[in-house]
Amino acid sequence: MYVEVVFNIPLNRTLTYKKPKEITDSLIGVRVMAPIRGRSLKGIVIAEKEHLDATYKVLPLQKRIDLEPICGEAEFELAKWISRYYHTSFGEALFASLPAGTPSKTDKKIKPINIKQKPYLELNDEQADILSKIIKTIDNNEKSRFLIHGVTGSGKTEVYMRAIKHVVDLGKQAIVILPEISLTPQTIKRFAERFEGRIAILHSKLSPNQKYRYWQMIRKGDIQIVVGARSAIFSPTKNLGIIIVDEEHETSYKSSETPRYHARQIAFYRAEKEHVTLILGSATPSVETFYHAQNSENTHLELLSLNKRATSINMPDVNIIDMKHAKRSDIFPMMSEALIEAMHNCLDKKEQIILFLNRKGYANTVTCSHCHIVKACPNCSVSLTFHKSRNIIMCHYCGYTQFIEENCSECNIGHFQRLGTGTEKVEEQLRVIFPNANISRVDQESVKTNKSYEAFFNDFSDHKIDILIGTQMIAKGLDFPNVTLVGVLLADTSLHIPDFRSEERTFSLLTQVAGRSGRGDKKGSVYIQTYSPNHYAIEYAKNHDYISFYNREIEKRKELSYPPFSRLVRLVIRGEDEAKVESDTNLIFDLLTMITYKSRNDLSILGPAPCMISKLKKYYRWNIIVKTKSHKLLNEFFEELSTKFSTQKGNYIEIDIDPISMI
Numbered sequence: 001m002y003v004e005v006v007f008n009i010p011l012n013r014t015l016t017y018k019k020p021k022e023i024t025d026s027l028i029g030v031r032v033m034a035p036i037r038g039r040s041l042k043g044i045v046i047a048e049k050e051h052l053d054a055t056y057k058v059l060p061l062q063k064r065i066d067l068e069p070i071c072g073e074a075e076f077e078l079a080k081w082i083s084r085y086y087h088t089s090f091g092e093a094l095f096a097s098l099p100a101g102t103p104s105k106t107d108k109k110i111k112p113i114n115i116k117q118k119p120y121l122e123l124n125d126e127q128a129d130i131l132s133k134i135i136k137t138i139d140n141n142e143k144s145r146f147l148i149h150g151v152t153g154s155g156k157t158e159v160y161m162r163a164i165k166h167v168v169d170l171g172k173q174a175i176v177i178l179p180e181i182s183l184t185p186q187t188i189k190r191f192a193e194r195f196e197g198r199i200a201i202l203h204s205k206l207s208p209n210q211k212y213r214y215w216q217m218i219r220k221g222d223i224q225i226v227v228g229a230r231s232a233i234f235s236p237t238k239n240l241g242i243i244i245v246d247e248e249h250e251t252s253y254k255s256s257e258t259p260r261y262h263a264r265q266i267a268f269y270r271a272e273k274e275h276v277t278l279i280l281g282s283a284t285p286s287v288e289t290f291y292h293a294q295n296s297e298n299t300h301l302e303l304l305s306l307n308k309r310a311t312s313i314n315m316p317d318v319n320i321i322d323m324k325h326a327k328r329s330d331i332f333p334m335m336s337e338a339l340i341e342a343m344h345n346c347l348d349k350k351e352q353i354i355l356f357l358n359r360k361g362y363a364n365t366v367t368c369s370h371c372h373i374v375k376a377c378p379n380c381s382v383s384l385t386f387h388k389s390r391n392i393i394m395c396h397y398c399g400y401t402q403f404i405e406e407n408c409s410e411c412n413i414g415h416f417q418r419l420g421t422g423t424e425k426v427e428e429q430l431r432v433i434f435p436n437a438n439i440s441r442v443d444q445e446s447v448k449t450n451k452s453y454e455a456f457f458n459d460f461s462d463h464k465i466d467i468l469i470g471t472q473m474i475a476k477g478l479d480f481p482n483v484t485l486v487g488v489l490l491a492d493t494s495l496h497i498p499d500f501r502s503e504e505r506t507f508s509l510l511t512q513v514a515g516r517s518g519r520g521d522k523k524g525s526v527y528i529q530t531y532s533p534n535h536y537a538i539e540y541a542k543n544h545d546y547i548s549f550y551n552r553e554i555e556k557r558k559e560l561s562y563p564p565f566s567r568l569v570r571l572v573i574r575g576e577d578e579a580k581v582e583s584d585t586n587l588i589f590d591l592l593t594m595i596t597y598k599s600r601n602d603l604s605i606l607g608p609a610p611c612m613i614s615k616l617k618k619y620y621r622w623n624i625i626v627k628t629k630s631h632k633l634l635n636e637f638f639e640e641l642s643t644k645f646s647t648q649k650g651n652y653i654e655i656d657i658d659p660i661s662m663i
Helices: 073-086 090-096 125-139 156-169 185-194 208-219 230-234 263-274 287-294 337-348 423-433 444-449 453-461 502-514 536-542 546-560 578-598 631-644
Strands: 002-007 015-018 031-036 039-049 145-150 173-177 199-202 225-228 240-246 277-282 301-306 317-322 352-356 365-368 385-387 392-394 401-403 416-419 439-442 467-470 483-488 525-530 567-575 603-616 619-628 652-657
Touching: 002 031, 002 090, 015 031, 039 090, 073 090, 073 263, 073 652, 125 145, 125 156, 125 277, 125 301, 145 156, 145 287, 156 173, 156 185, 156 240, 156 277, 173 230, 173 263, 185 199, 185 225, 185 453, 199 208, 225 230, 230 263, 240 263, 263 277, 287 301, 287 546, 317 337, 317 536, 337 352, 337 483, 337 525, 423 439, 423 467, 439 444, 439 453, 444 453, 483 502, 502 525, 502 536, 502 546, 525 536, 536 546, 567 578, 567 631, 578 603, 578 619, 578 631, 603 631, 619 631
Parallel strands: 145 277, 145 301, 173 225, 173 240, 199 225, 240 277, 317 525, 352 467, 352 483, 439 467, 483 525
Antiparallel strands: 002 015, 002 039, 031 039, 365 416, 385 392, 392 401, 567 619, 567 652, 603 619
């Protein structure tokens, strides 16, 4: 017997090996170790055959990893589609969809989460109408697609859970994906309280072997509801009834590694293939998704709206502070007197505050007072960030760190100054301004070094924290009725990045973080500090006006022929030799130019040029952006690329279909 094996490498074909005689059962869907190019690699058996017409020597498999199959025909079909859509090898696509763990006798058995159930909340008229439409499609076994556009606090989660209950009562399974499960303990608690047992929570803190155990339990039908981050969309549910993508606009659904898939796109594929209901939900849908919902005759994506908050009185009042003219605090000039006064009033009433700044560390730049050299990362083309608590400077891209000296070693005259502000500095200064308040900081550093995000969440829920400072980790998924004030310390951090989606990201982030305020029966307020008070993204966020923002943004996209009016492909050529990288990039550009000429300019090329971060993790990076409406032209280009072009030794091409980041 012989087996066909694929590997997690850019190889677009299978390799044949001898099946050991002592293995009598099928190995299809089983991971194995096999020799390839002088080394031993993990592969997956996708086929078996009795005879082989070949004159070459066929090597035997070295080891069997799985006792039972980890995947089957459904996973193979999905991997083939991913391979075609994202232009990657079948093996890379298949491995991306599977857990990395292995069976182990020493693993502790995973028990399904079992928390005492809580009763369902009463639905308002809007929620009830939407739920009835969804249930009707489930009962009729229709493969329907819905976008629930609901303001923050409108009760989308309650609709999700009612729909899931209906599916589970029918004996089917459900998949719910969230932006990052470890950052939303409140949502997890709600799901666990509603569905007693038979629910799996998949997140980045699980070990590979725990993920493997969950995978096999889902595959056998022991789990009915899967709640997880991006990769949970691949869960091997045999009797799927519904897929829910919450906060569908979130960029974390897009993988940054090959294959660079988007979980939302995988959800569309599975919903179509498996004939199930798909629900997307967001207070700030991506422009592309909302456009498709507005043009549902072509996409069959039905728009459902929740226009009012489910439990609280009103949307919060939003105040825009123009930092060019605002009176600032003498103690901490980054904060306006208006925001500090509002914080004093809030604390006097025993209410809670969330402050948002999307910058980690203490200071984002360290420079010499004499020669003005900026401390930069040796591996990446970025400056190093100062972290005072550990007295280090650090690269937030590759993790490079070094201790900071007081005097400059370059000129031996000046001393190092710390410029800019991060969450660590905000925490320090607020302890001076509000000495009697309980203040905590939540960012990646504090969660790693102090305590878990869940512990912060519990302390805040129990009102052991008065002021919570944080990055994007606190901008979403929090629902605390005693939070009546949200402050955005600098709304401009993402606004002026040279990326056509920067306005969309800014509007979405401001809307989401503002939505943390006034979610109970107390009136909420939001203070947004900015140097661009008249920018449309900020003005529309102030008024909670997604529709006006969308109308403005879609006109700009149409004029410039950006998605959804075209498709983008980003090619990043990287390597350790900058000259070789530039040379390969120019050759690829020539190939694209030839196709563009033949197609009479139906394919537009932006670049070639160095990436915004031109060096990352020791690799020099150049990129080319391809813009077209023609799938045929894209396929023609990738066919030419695979057959007529080979990178120089040490170079690699990253192919990003439908990119969401231009950095």
